[in-house]
Amino acid sequence: MLDNPLVVREVLVFQSFGRLREIAKILHGALEILRYHAAVSSLLLRTRLPVRGLVEANVLIIPMLPHPPLPARFATTETKAAFVNQLFDAGAKHYDSVVDWGFLRSGAGYRRWALQRHGLRPGHQLLDVACGTGLVATAAEKILGSAETITCLDPSEGMLAVAKSKLAARFVVGRAEQLPFPDNHFDFLTMGYALRHVTTLDEAFQQYYRVLKPGGKLLILEATKPSGRVGAFLFKTYFGKIYPFLTQVFTRSRDAREMMAYFWETMDACVRPASVLEALTAAGFTEVNRQSLLGLFSEYTAVKA
Ligand SMILES: C[S@@+](CC[C@H](N)C(=O)[O-])C[C@H]1O[C@@H](n2cnc3c(N)ncnc32)[C@H](O)[C@@H]1O
Numbered sequence: 381m382l383d384n385p386l387v388v389r390e391v392l393v394f395q396s397f398g399r400l401r402e403i404a405k406i407l408h409g410a411l412e413i414l415r416y417h418a419a420v421s422s423l424l425l426r427t428r429l430p431v432r433g434l435v436e437a438n439v440l441i442i443p444m445l446p447h448p449p450l451p452a453r454f455a456t457t458e459t460k461a462a463f464v465n466q467l468f469d470a471g472a473k474h475y476d477s478v479v480d481w482g483f484l485r486s487g488a489g490y491r492r493w494a495l496q497r498h499g500l501r502p503g504h505q506l507l508d509v510a511c512g513t514g515l516v517a518t519a520a521e522k523i524l525g526s527a528e529t530i531t532c533l534d535p536s537e538g539m540l541a542v543a544k545s546k547l548a549a550r551f552v553v554g555r556a557e558q559l560p561f562p563d564n565h566f567d568f569l570t571m572g573y574a575l576r577h578v579t580t581l582d583e584a585f586q587q588y589y590r591v592l593k594p595g596g597k598l599l600i601l602e603a604t605k606p607s608g609r610v611g612a613f614l615f616k617t618y619f620g621k622i623y624p625f626l627t628q629v630f631t632r633s634r635d636a637r638e639m640m641a642y643f644w645e646t647m648d649a650c651v652r653p654a655s656v657l658e659a660l661t662a663a664g665f666t667e668v669n670r671q672s673l674l675g676l677f678s679e680y681t682a683v684k685a
Contacts, residue, residue, distance in 0.1 A: 443580035444659050447649035453642065457579055461555070464577050465535050468512070471639030472538035474631045475513050478640060481630070482623055490677070491519035491572065491601065498599045498681055504567040506530045507591065509556045509584075510574030514543030516601070520570070521547055531566070533559070557583040561591045572601045575680075576646035581656065585663035592684040598665065600656075600680040604672070605647050611675055619644040656680055 449456060454463040468475075479487055495516070500506065500523050508517045511532035521527045530549035533556075534540050540551055554560050556571070556578045569588050578584040588598050603619075606612050624644065628637040653670050657680070660668045665682035672678055 443582045444651065444655060446576045446578055446581055446651055447646055450645055450649065453645070460579060461535070467635075467639055467642055468536040469538035470635035471633070472513065472536065472542055474627075474633055474636035475539065475639070476515070476542065478627050478631065478636055479515070482627070482640070487515060488519055491516050492522055494599065494601060494679055495520055495523055495570070498679065499597055500524070500568050500599075504529060505565065506568045506570065507559075507561070507566040508532050508549075509559070509569065509571045509588070510534055510577065511543055511551075512536070512539045512572070512574070514546050514549075516570050516572040517543065517549055518547055521549075531561075556587060559587045559591050563590050564593045565591050567593055567596050569596065569598045570601070571599075573603060575600055575602050575656070576650050581651070581659040582663065585659055585665070589663045589665060589684055594684055596684045598660075598680075598682045598684075600678075602650075602656075602678045602680065603647055603676060604653060604678040605650065606675040608675070615676070616644075616648070619647065653678055653680075 454460045500520060502525050504524065506520055506529060508530060511517050511534045514532060517530050517532050520530055527547040527549040531552060532543055532549045533552045533554045535553060535555050537553065540553065544551055552560060569592055605615055624637050624641040627640045657668050657670055660682045666685045667683040669681050670678055
């Protein structure tokens with residue numbers, strides 16, 4: 381019974397009958413569950429219900445999705461990976477130029493600045509998950525002094541081909557949810573603007589935790605839709621309309637336009653930052669934190685104890 385989130389919600393509401401504040405919290409949590417299939421354990425934690433039978437439901441964790449399925453793009457979570465792979469393979473050759481002007485040439489400097497501030501140092505073994513065309517890795521190379529200790533992982537052969545033309549790192553075809561590396565292997569793990577593309581946050585974060593050495597650091601860079609109404613409107617106008625349109629005009633590529641349209645759609649539907657922090661904590665990380673720049677750029681950090 382408990383593997384159905386709807387049923388779990390009803391049981392919880394029933395059990396908390398008469399406790400108004402708890403009910404309000406539960407309804408809020410239930411909406412999150414319905415939208416993102418958030419972990420049952422998180423909901424129980426938030427409501428702090430002393431219900432012994434339900435606490436046992438902790439073992440039945442419903443994985444947290446980065447965003448709900450987008451029916452116009454892919455029908456089920458199972459078909460998402462193939463869709464995303466095809467999207468980036470097709471758009472790979474335009475990615476660097478589109479991101480360059482789209483973010484007013486701030487991308488390379490910003491990635492390097494973020495890596496520096498969050499403690500990447502020469503000598504670190506770095507894993508860049510979802511390396512794409514290598515924008516995070518090339519920024520890291522400048523800090524590390526060479527690409528010798530950088531491993532770049534991505535499922536898209538098209539994106540990797542562009543990255544390989546730029547730096548002499550180690551390249552691996554693979555997915556965040558199933559990292560082909562030993563336990564306790566890396567000092568630093570980065571993921572730039574790809575959180576929305578994994579199948580479930582829990583799977584990816586558990587893998588990050590596994591491959592990091594004790595004391596190792598995780599840095600996830602992500603663009604986040606502002607929570608205020610004006611910010612959200614401007615964000616939607618630029619990323620939802622202007623950016624895909626200009627991408628089509630400048631590249632004359634429908635594939636590139638689709639890639640940037642999807643960028644907006646996934647940001648719009650993305651789970652809120654609090655849930656990302658929750659999933660990081662659930663994976664075992666400590667010092668879990670989010671820094672926000674301009675209300676737009678999220679820097680999630682966490683440490684493997
Ligand atoms: C928007 S690009 C980001 C590239 C680069 N990190 C950057 O900072 O610009 C997203 C990348 O995530 C990759 N990706 C998609 N699904 C993934 C997964 N499940 N695991 C790892 N990478 C994935 C895509 O192939 C693509 O190269």
